[in-house]
Amino acid sequence: MADQTSQEKYRETPFLNQMALISAPWPVFSRPSIQLGALKAYLKSEFPDLRVLCHHFYLQAAVSIGYPVYQAIAERTWTAECVYAAMLYPDRMDQIAGLFTKAAKGQKTLRGMDFGHIVRQVKNVSDIFIGKVDWAAMGLLGFSVCLCQLTSSLYFIREIKKKAPDLPIIAGGSIIGGHSAKGLLEVFPEIGMIVIGEGEPPLIRLVGHLRAGGGVSDFPGGAGIVSRNEGPSPENFSFSQLFDLTNLPAPDFSEYFAMLKNLPPEQTFFPTLPLEISRGCWWRGMDSRTGEKGCAFCNLNLQWEGYRCKSVAQAAGEANQMAEQYQLLSMAFMDNSLPPQKSRAIFKNLADFNKDFQFFSEIRASTDKETLEVLSRAGMADVQVGIEALSSNLLKKLNKGTSAIENLEIMKNLEVLGIKHNSNLILHFPGSDETDVEETMRAIQAARLFYPLRIVHFWLGIQSPVWKNPGEFGIKAVFNHPNYKILFPDRVYRGVRFMIQDYRGDKQYQRKLWQPVKRAVRQWRKDYFYLHQPPNAGPILSFQDGDDFLIIRKRRASDNPENHRLTGTSRKIYLFCMHRRQFEAILGQFPDFSTEKISSFLQLMIDKNLMFADNDEYLSLAVPSRNGQ
16 A cells, blocks of 8 residues: 555646556356455545446356346356457467357256357457457556456457557456466567556556656566466465455446446346455464365465455445445455354344345354354355365365264255355365265265255366376376367467366366265265255254253155154253263263263164264254244
8 A cells, every 4th residue: 555645746746647447258147256346445445536347248248148147158268268268369260169169068047058149249249348448548457367267258359459558557466366477478469567466556566656747667576476478476476465354445337337227127136245354264273184274175366365254234334325325235245264253243233224135144163053144144055165065084184174974064054044054065175085984975965954065176276286186186297277279379378377277187086986976976966956845945954942852853755754752861861962062961961871881872763864973073963943833
């Protein structure tokens, strides 16, 4: 951040009067870009007289090709990257079309669609947009390049540079940071520099330099910036980020809503507002095998150094302010995970505003029931839980810092509260073994009582702990994913280390190993949604408490309900284990009963799939009955 004297100097000699920021396809079309909104608001707080124009262009693309088609393309990385790759390299159309067809397999919306027709539609709307703006009048152009935005951003950069050769272009975002930056600068000369990490401080330095009469060629760069001529190597780059988020203003989404307002009635909708409470990831547990911190598969922290969180009043007040400003109540918190220490207070404050909020957020599996209840009362409707595995053995390899029974407990608690979760089950993680699969299959028998997980196949992210330490995971070599060789010419493929990597290792073994789990999850999903069809929707395993007896009812897809009655101490033990309990804690709670009797009862409950046990911990699986069921 520039000091006050520098600020005054910039404002006295505003060589840079206006600039533009672009978010190209394929983000979620139904919410504005948090990256553009945050950057604009911060730039305006530092330079009030600077005109910052944000182009959430992906909404225009969605309008042009239709929301269902856009959404289907945007859901998968390779379908998304194919469209603009064909525009960048028309001579590669046939190869790219083949990849698109392969990547779109199973997408009903895209079935039978002509890839060339999609490309022509998107190119037409893109070129019209590029042709309408006076790019030469801009003093600086910035791009936010996140997942699924690489080829689209490169297309806009190339075409805009043709129209305004002297326009400085800067890019940043999770998909081009770190090891990718230097290579991209070398093979795409249209890009002037790349931001590593957060954009606010580096962009403020650059804008200040340009407003003071400097140029891109004499910009000193420094932390957080990689330029073609100078800057840190991929191995020792450093961040330049906000020390805290106290002075971070609420994002500015004015251009997105102006665009939405001008759409015909049949294409208008109520969008979801993206907000952020924190930056970075607070889970940084050390992996004893590699010495790396955080989850083994994750490379999200390419963009952060450390964890920072807004105050309770700031986070809650900003959400309320945005709701009133835009007259919307649906909000998505874009944090890697909600802050563990402040979440309850923040959402208690949000509940006090007496608004019918509808929130989405990502949370850790360690989030306790009391916190979930607070989130639910405030309006939390959807979450993504960092479950990833249902095997404690595999969770250790993933360095998640959680256990299978912990994952089952949060799935159960979400079922009780009626909070939907779209959480992943990672298959094919390198180094997985038969024990991991056996534990997963056993856990699925209990987990199938709750909302099903979504299968995702492991992919290797650049700079993730697995990528940095391949030998620890049985990986023999790492390299760019071969799909990039289809999207780009050979000089680009060889010149850039792309975000999605591939490897030589035990991939064939992993595909065969996890087949039983794939089948089990498919059946889980089929049975769960069958049993939740109206009018009989309700929990699959539920209980009614009769004070000195307990009735447990299990609904089954292909048979009559199964009923159980527990009385006396059996009832008490079952209710005591509504939260997972260590065996020693159970013995201590019921000292009048022998170890053998308690062990025998617990085993009986496990055999009937009414409880789950893992590493000497026990969890009752039934949830309170709803509507008397």
